Amino acid sequence: MALTDADVQKQIKHMMAFIEQEAKEKVEEIDAKAEEEFNIEKGRLVQTQRVKIMEYYEKKEKQIEQHKKIQMSNLMNQARLKVLKARDDMIADLLNEARQRLAEIVKDPARYSVLLEGLVLQGFYQLLEPKVTVRCREEDVEMVQAAISKNIPIYKEAVKMNIAVKIDQERFLPSTLCGGVEVYNDNGKIKVSNTLESRLELMTQQMIPEIRVILFGANPNRRFMD
Template structure:
């Protein structure tokens, strides 16, 4: 083999090695590109997942804050509505009280100005009878206003007789307290408390007290009508106008006590089931028993 042949053979070997090297380098490059793309895709997906999780977390936080803010505003609105209702109810009750005092004062003034006017005495008589019918005690204590003492003493006999006839029992004992009186009418010299009219009865031992004053009647009627005034008007417009029937019912029902004076039975039926009865010494009674 001469030099030329050796040179050609070497040249072929070099080309073969170079070709294999280039193919190997190309394979490595392709493999590296694939691995890079796979790794890049994994990293991108992982970051996307993190971003989605962070977004969901912040979205939930925003929703929670929105619900809290909504609930806070809703509660504040409800409190404002309740406050407005309470203010209106208080104003209506004051209006009913003023109307009751006006009606009672007029009737009592008419009684003073005319000896023939027996409206207020008949009212007291009806209230006493109704109280006796509620207590159903043979011996009862009675307390009235000082200015009503003479009227009460004048009608006490007829009230006891009427009670006995209604229940077909013996005439009961009714002791009128001539030392301790109910507060006077509004505007008198009494401090704080006042009484528009009526009586308070109690059992002989004082354990059961029945308050049958005009002020107690107002409180009873007011509590009975209160659910009506708590019903919201259409569109939530709870106004004095929308609640005017409630006030009218209060005033009319109370004025009826003063207007239906000549009919004791009607008056008793009107006020049936709406009298304050207080167990003053219940604990003491349990202890004794």
Template sequence: MSQVHAMSDDQVAGELKKMTAFIRQEALEKADEIRVKADEEFAIEKSKLVLQETSSIDSSYEKKFKQASMSQQITRSTVANKTRLRVLSARQELLDRLFEDANKKLKDVSKDKGKYQGVLKNLILEGSYALNEDRLQVKARKADYDVVKKAIEEAQKEYGSKVDKEVTIKIDESNPLPEGSSGGVIVVATGGKIDINNTFEERLRLLETDALPSIRVTLFGDNINRRFHD
């Protein structure tokens, strides 16, 4: 099953890798712009504080100096927090756009019928192994029925040879996937109470959840919390 899962994830992850280079560069440029703006704001705030405190220095100089130092620390912390939030917001916008673009690209996978049939076979096999029942149904887009039928035939043969047990798989034509779906299948046990959602949209959602930490490292590299508090 791990080989099947890897093939499905690679199909989606391939599109993500194509966008990584320019998305990462854009993220770095945006972060640099925000940091420059933050330095300017801090310099202005610091100048104001120095002018205010210098004009009012008197016999209590030591006390006022400590107050000024504390004010600068507060100002630095405030500016750093504001900058951190701006960078986080910019990064999240880039990540959202990345997965939106990937979702649009998913529909292109079904255009190559030969490759698409192989992907469907593996998705059906994965569901069959997980459910481990003699009779299963597959939900798919009506437009995919022909290629799904061929994928089912291949999946049934491979399933029988691997587990030495036959499985009967049929298309649930009474409940097809929406035509607006990007593709893939849902494998359903006979009773209809248990299913394995192997649609492209669901696989991308799982990838977004599971791979998001490594994607952040790939795109942005550093630890933002440490960066703005050191």
């Protein structure tokens, strides 16, 4: 039985509707897959950027922390240096005060003459030479001569040795010194410096650790005391 034109048109419309439905479903499937792939890729990109951002800020945070540690260390070192300088300044002030007190001793002839006697005799004992030369300030010549005269018999009795002593009348010690003497052997190559400044310097070197402890207390980080 032959199909009529109406039947043919009906079948064609049916086939077109089917194809259109198939195409529509295919489009929806493609759209859904594309949306899914898009979301996956977007999530991957977002995660990648999030990781990069986190790494960037972690790095920045570490840099800031390191910079802060360096600054703190620098500030602590600066503070430590200031403390050390303040301590050194205090000790220097004490030494200056000691020098001023030495100058006061020299102004008292009775005390100074006794001090000179001890310094001269000590020079004799340290050299143990048969001939010595004594240098002093020009204004001290008379006192030093008296000290020499007094100490020669004491020295001879103690060491059983003669000694010839002269005062250098050509090269006097500077008047800027507080006082004291320098004692030389005969050829002038060996010297005992017994000026008040040199004695103060020697005592300072010997007592500086003790002075620091008295002024500032014991250093807890110090392992050795000598």
